Amino acid sequence: MISIHVQILLVILFWALDCQIIPRIEECGLSCSQGIHCKSKPSGGIFNNFCHDAPKSLSSMVLKSMKISTVMKCVQGSPCSLHLNIKGTLNLDENIRGLEICSLSLDTQQSQCTNVRFARKKSKMLNGKKVQVQFNCIEVNVAQHIYVTIKTVPNYCEVKLSQEYYVEDCRNSDVGKHISACSAGKFDYNVDRARKIISVNVSNFPRDQDYYVRLCHKWFTCEDVGSFAVIKGKESLKSVSLKYSQLLPCLCIEAWLAIPDARRIQLCPFENDTKALWDNIVYSPATQTLAWEPACPVLVMVNLCRLMKSNDHCEDIQNSSKNSPEKQVKYSRVDTHPRLCMKFTTKKGSWVKCPFAHGEFPAWKMRTAAVAEQIQVFFTSQTKAQFSVLVCNRTQLASCESVGMHHSVSVGDSVSITMSREMCGSTICIQGWRTDVDYSVPLQICDIHCGFCGQTYSDGNPAKAMTHRMKSVHSVH
DSSP states (O other): OOOHHHHHHHHHHHHHHHTOOOOEESSOOEEESTTOOEEEEEEOSSTTOSOBOOOTTSOTTTTTTOEEEEEEEOOTTSOOEEEEEEEEEEEOOTTOOEEEEEEEETTTOOEEEEEEEEOOOOHHHHTTOEEEEEEEEEEEOTTOEEEEEEEEESOBTTOEEEEEEEOOOTTSHHHHHHOHHHHTOEEEEEEETTTTEEEEEEESSOTTSOEEEEEEEESSSEEEEEEEEEEOTTOSOOEEEEEOSOOOTTEEEEEEESSTTOOOEEEOOOTTOOGGGGOOEEEETTTTEEEEOOSSOOOOEEEEEEEOTTTOOEEEOTTOOEEOSSSOEEESSBOOOTTEEEEEEETTEEEEEOTTTTSOSOOOEEEEEEETTEEEEEEEOSSOOEEEEEEEEEOSSSOEEEOSOOEEEETTOEEEEEOOGGGOEEEEEEEEEESSSSBOOOEEEEEEOOTTTTOOOTTOOHHHHTTOOOOOEEEEO
């Protein structure tokens, strides 16, 4: 539960963001300080794509101070518009002739680039000077998701600033009041989770115009998911119901006036509904491949892990960590043991899914039998498999350090391990795992008691205990 103090802080934070005043400009332009003359012109962003090695005198942090914000251009008699404001202090170097500023809309994939050039004076006169550069002529839309890159001219490798930027939406009081795309229509919604329906009510849009509403999944663009409706401007009822299959963090409601090039209002209110993201796990028996495909873009670390019976903790399997910037994570040659799971970790927490837990795939078992000073280890499996066995000392819950040799064994066979007095005890385990796959769950049978351990006779001679035949059998699966 979130404490009352945290809730109050969050309310204050969101209120502050909504009430944030956006600076006004009457015209866009480019300015450079220190009396340095600079000029700008549109650029295709093509010729500056190829980079060169930076001179040793040029710091890779030269663009670090450049900041991105939003300004609002308002001219009397015309509607206001939003523009990117790029501003910062640049330490001039004789090797820098200018900057190239590019913005890519991640909603529409449209890009625009501008070349900023410094006046060609004697390069030594500019060298070391600090100049403040400000450029605000890139027009943007409400709630637009933008990728901004700033490069030097010439383009020096690794001397670049890249940043994702979200333009304020209609919930910002300043934007909602002065930008026509917001005043053209507003909507609220209600979710019926039992029926999987989102009801959308639209208000404040021209009566003679139709209004489009749809659900979409937001990747680089907002991909249609089939739920689409038209609200007729002449109709009195201004609400529609849209069906969804899953509530996902990238599920958005998008609405816009039915006019050419209308700006779209987009609301993505389900960012905390991450549970369904981890469901799409598929296993192919033919290739022994385990794959997960996210339904939404998400920054996540994926691991294979071993589910511990004692406390439901899932211990990471070595060398199985993968980041998920792409649409699919794959693991080849995977053991189908019920305790082999996938762990998903984001900034908001961790989730564990065990695709083989329901017994749909054959599992293998390991059992041991103690006879005198030897431990016999057996493996059973419905499929052909190879295993490795060792004796280990469990120093922690999931850490077991080898204290003997590895032994190889096949299904149906057994291996005998000779145990010395020093190898017996409550922390000693027999550990086994599959060796014919790349990712296997190591199983352990612990608290091993050899025939001579803890067995004494009236004369106190432990040697007699070595011939004592124990009848205990342990198994694990």
